[in-house]
Amino acid sequence: MRKNIVAGNWKMNTTVSEGVELAKEVNAALKAAKANCDVVICVPFTHLCPVAAAIDATVLGLGAENCADHKSGAYTGEVSAAMVASTGANYVILGHSERRQYYGETSETLREKVALALENNLKPIFCIGEVLEERENGTFNEVVRCQVEEGLFNLSAEDFGKIVLAYEPVWAIGTGKTATAEQAEDMHAFIRGVIAEKYGKEIADNTSILYGGSCKPSNAAELFAKPNVDGGLIGGAALKCADFMGIVSAF
Numbered sequence: 001m002r003k004n005i006v007a008g009n010w011k012m013n014t015t016v017s018e019g020v021e022l023a024k025e026v027n028a029a030l031k032a033a034k035a036n037c038d039v040v041i042c043v044p045f046t047h048l049c050p051v052a053a054a055i056d057a058t059v060l061g062l063g064a065e066n067c068a069d070h071k072s073g074a075y076t077g078e079v080s081a082a083m084v085a086s087t088g089a090n091y092v093i094l095g096h097s098e099r100r101q102y103y104g105e106t107s108e109t110l111r112e113k114v115a116l117a118l119e120n121n122l123k124p125i126f127c128i129g130e131v132l133e134e135r136e137n138g139t140f141n142e143v144v145r146c147q148v149e150e151g152l153f154n155l156s157a158e159d160f161g162k163i164v165l166a167y168e169p170v171w172a173i174g175t176g177k178t179a180t181a182e183q184a185e186d187m188h189a190f191i192r193g194v195i196a197e198k199y200g201k202e203i204a205d206n207t208s209i210l211y212g213g214s215c216k217p218s219n220a221a222e223l224f225a226k227p228n229v230d231g232g233l234i235g236g237a238a239l240k241c242a243d244f245m246g247i248v249s250a251f
């Protein structure tokens with residue numbers, strides 16, 4: 001059966017020393033109180049090596065927030081999936097709405113990134129979600145269906161089975177505005193149905209679908225209680241150990 005996962009997305013926050021301290025704190029908290037879900041932190045590229053050295057990979061997973069859409073070569077400033085994997089990381093967030101919006105990531109580039117991540121044994125946490133206008137004009141299901149189909153449905157069933165999805169309504173990211181547990185559940189059930197149409201019920205049932213968007217200790221339990229919500233991708237609240245652990249302990 002699918003795993004429950006709580007993954008932090010630190011975005012462009014913390015210096016290396018601050019990040020190592022935070023990772024150590026989370027690691028220690030997880031050792032003190034065993035989590036009932038998998039826990040992952042996704043950190044800036046600069047932090048991957050020192051954080052990998054500071055944590056125990058058996059209690060805390062590590063991921064990057066992005067990777068390049070090329071294997072290697074003359075792409076100044078880019079970081080490849082192989083480089084990410086060589087740090088000891090085992091996850092990578094792909095298709096975050098901030099990358100789609102500010103860096104022009106398209107389904108086409110994301111297909112390349114997903115393929116390279118999988119080739120390097122990184123588990124993609126693939127983000128999808130509608131903007132406010134699409135929520136309000138009622139097109140949100142079709143927008144999300146398109147993102148899933150265009151970004152992922154070129155994969156074999158075996159490779160699709162390695163993907164973690166994160167539904168992140170863009171209007172709820174960093175805004176303090178959370179989707180209601182019912183809105184999240186409806187969308188997650190819809191996404192699972194879309195996956196089942198293509199890959200069958202078993203693969204759909206085995207796919208972890210996380211919710212992201214202003215998730216915090218006070219709303220995590222209600223969200224995670226929904227049958228199709230398999231955890232969270234956490235931005236702001238992942239930057240304080242107590243808040244992050246408050247969300248982890250919602251399972």
Ligand code: PEP
Pocket residue numbers: 009168172173174175176212213214215233234235236237
């Ligand atoms: C995110 O950016 O992935 C996210 C969910 O952010 P926040 O929790 O801050 O809304």
